[in-house]
Amino acid sequence: MGLFMADVVLANVTKHFGDTVAVSDLTIEIADGSFMVLLGPTGAGKTTTLRLVAGLEVPDHGRVAIGDRDVTAAPPAARDVAFVFQQYSLYPHLSVYDNLAFPLRSPTRRTPEDEIRRKVTETAALLHIESKLGNRATNLSGGEMQRVALGRALVRRPAIYLMDEPLSSLDAKLRADLRLELKRIQMELGATLLYVTHDQIEAMTMATTIGVIQSGRIAQIGTPRQIYETPNSLYVAARLGQPSIxxxxxRLLPGIAAPSExxxxxxxxxxxxxxxxxxxxxxxxxxxxxxxxxxxxxxxxxxxxxxxxxxxxxxxxxxxxxxxxxxxxxxxxxxxxxxxxx
The missing domain is CATH 2.40.50.140 (Nucleic acid-binding proteins)
Known part of the structure; x- marks a missing residue:
């Protein structure tokens, strides 16, 4: 795939924090409408990569493009991205409806109230929280709060959704439910999504493409099946599979016809x-x-x-x-x- 085909591109991006190299000569292409998961352990550079796409960090080298626009130096507000963080970050004094409507009421958007009502209602239906619209954010379960946090991003319909381990603080049953919901919603909307996680099950079940990240570099990119069946290194092989490979x-397998090296x-x-x-x-x-x-x-x-x-x-x-x-x-x-x- 040529660079011009991708909806979002990071080309040869490097980012230092003092003496620490968080991201090193990173190149990723995220195709329009794809669900890309960056998979790797803590400290591998996943969140820094998200923040570089969002404009919350500026690369030391390389460029970032969204659509056909070079946004390397553009501020976050000019990038048309929506970010979902690990923590819910809701406005506790507002209702679910007003939390969902909040991004549409910002001075930069000035969306008419009837359009806000339509978008909020549609998004709440997608997330199965339409019965909660009148509730205060403080009167929700953890799973409902995370649905509202997702809804605040979904209501915007940006060029790309950026998600930083948004399900990690939920219990196992809720995580499993929301994995299915998130994949269903992404497919229904045809949305472009960059999602980072250390959870291999999230990567395997949701991604159209997985980028395995190691020490700020991409170790391998492929479909979940490609990464699982034909890993290009021990590091990649160990990222997927439960129990581990x-x-x-x-020397323990003298009877097997293995390559000499x-x-x-x-x-x-x-x-x-x-x-x-x-x-x-x-x-x-x-x-x-x-x-x-x-x-x-x-x-x-x-x-x-x-x-x-x-x-x-x-x-x-x-x-x-x-x-x-x-x-x-x-x-x-x-x-x-x-x-x-x-």
Missing amino acids: NLLPR ATTIGARTEHLRIAKARGAEAHGRVTWIEHLGDQNHLHIKIDQHEVVTLVDPDAGLAVGDEVGIVLVRPLYFDQNGIRIAT
């Missing part, structure tokens, strides 16, 4: 098969069984290394059993942690 030294062999949980001891690629002992209802996670120790695999609950295995392990679709990594294509 199994990584074993090459491979030093580490990776296998996803679902790509390990328990076999009879004879003819297996590795041998180990069952140390723990996690019962998950429809399946079990089997923890196996090979030498001093533990691997986890999936088995049916009626597999008939017990702690202490000796087992053989066969790898399906293994991934090979060299001594620098770079995946070796096969």
Whole structure:
């Protein structure tokens, strides 16, 4: 994709805070109508990237474009972006209706009240909070507050929505519900969305494109399936998968035909098969069984290394059993942690 095709572009962007390099020569293209998730641990540069798009930070080098407009030096108000923060940031003394209407009543927009009413009503319906419009913001649950915070951004219909871990403070059930809602809304609106998180489930379930970020640089960009199945490094491989990918030294698997430069062999949980001891690629002992209802996670120790695999609950295995392990679709990594294509 050429740069001119993208709705939002960061080109060779670098940002320092004192001696710390928060973002380093970062290039990202966010296509119009896509849901892009930046995935990485705390301190990787995710939030700084969002703030550079919003205009809350100015890059030391590189440029930022929204649509076909260079906005590198433009203030936030001139960028047509909406930012949803991790904390709700609602006006507690206002009703839900007035919280949603607030962005439309700013002096820079001067939206007529009948249009405000239409937009607020439509947005509340999208978020399933139409029955709460008369409530004070302080009389809402955490999940409802986050819906209002999302609604304040959605009511604007900007060029791009920027979201900084907006679901992280909610409980697991609400997070799961709002993940589905947010993806549904993004698809219904055809909205362009840049979302940052350290949560791999959010990335896998919502993104059309994932950008894995490492020390202020993009380690890999691709669809969730591409990132999961063909990670280009150990770092990327470890970002997705629950339980995490199994990584074993090459020497523990003498029976496998690996490339000569491979030093580490990776296998996803679902790509390990328990076999009879004879003819297996590795041998180990069952140390723990996690019962998950429809399946079990089997923890196996090979030498001093533990691997986890999936088995049916009626597999008939017990702690202490000796087992053989066969790898399906293994991934090979060299001594620098770079995946070796096969």
